[in-house]
Amino acid sequence: MLTRLANPARFMRISAVALPWCAWASCAVIAVGLYLALIAAPPDYQQGEAVRIMYVHVPAAWMALNIYLFVAVASAVALVWRHPLAEIAARSAAPIGAAFTFVCLASGSLWGRPMWGTWWVWDARLTSVLVLFFLYLGYIALVNGFDDPGRGGRVGSILALVGVVNLPIIKFSVDWWNTLHQPASVLRFGKPTIALSMLVPLLVMALGFMLLFAALLLVRMRTELNERKIRALRLNSAASVRPKRRSEHGVPARPAVLR
Amino acid sequence: MSAYFAMGGYAVFVWPAYALTATVLGGLVLYSWQRYRDSIRNLERLQRQVSPR
Helix, strand or coil: CCCHCCHHHHHHHHHHHHHHHHHHHHHHHHHHHHHHHHHCCCCCCCCCCHHHHHHHHHHHHHHHHHHHHHHHHHHHHHHHCCCCHHHHHHHHHHHHHHHHHHHHHHHHHHHHHHHHHCCCCCHHHHHHHHHHHHHHHHHHHHHCCCHHHHHHHHHHHHHHHHHHHHHHHHHHHHHHHCCCCCCCCCCCCCCCCCHHHHCCCHHHHHHHHHHHHHHHHHHHHHHHHHHHHHHHHHHHHHCCCHHHHHHHCCCCCCCHHHC | HHHHHHHHHHHHHHHHHHHHHHHHHHHHHHHHHHHHHHHHHHHHHHHHHHCCC
């Protein structure tokens, strides 16, 4: 399927159909998730109503990690096979991942204050997620920091791949070190240690976030492809204009894209 | 009703967490959509210039 989607023209055709479905599905699933999280789910016996922060914090954290993995895999494909769509996918996904990482950090801080008595602590889990946030920002800065988008893409891809070492550190930080952050209660060996009445809203919100990611990714990839087409058209028309006209007001000739 | 919004005394933490999530994700959606519309408009204008019908 990936190789069939890999042709940009075909991607534009398929994504035009898939985009509204993803967008409306994410709206519907997030609406259901919000109802479950804010109204239907019971308060926690220890944390009371504050536990409702979990329903945005935990899915956002899952998204932060998974989108980074997506960026890294797409970067590897872009580096090895020089695939133009893979590079566009990585570049389009990174800001979405950064947004989810920010949501995870900020909601975690708002949860930590009443439960731990502190907004922030430099424990292994929190610090490694902060590093993830900076990796996203570094990748975005590198990818956009070159005049030649191809070059920026390659340098960014290398950073994305190096940053993958951070993912297992984040995942297992709560087991390897003595952290204030609690260990995993859903994605663990054996059964989840969370009640079904809380697990269901959590999974529904996670599904909603995934659909939102898919919709945003498609919008951003389509934008990127349109912008590349615009750049190519401008280069073409700049090249076809006769040199005499280009420097007509004594302004040195310069292709439109560089302005 | 006001008891619900009080969130058992945790209102100042629960509601900002949701509001912040909505702001960040909603902002990204709006920004991405705006850029998408712009790219379509610019591309159509350029294509009309290149091959005027």
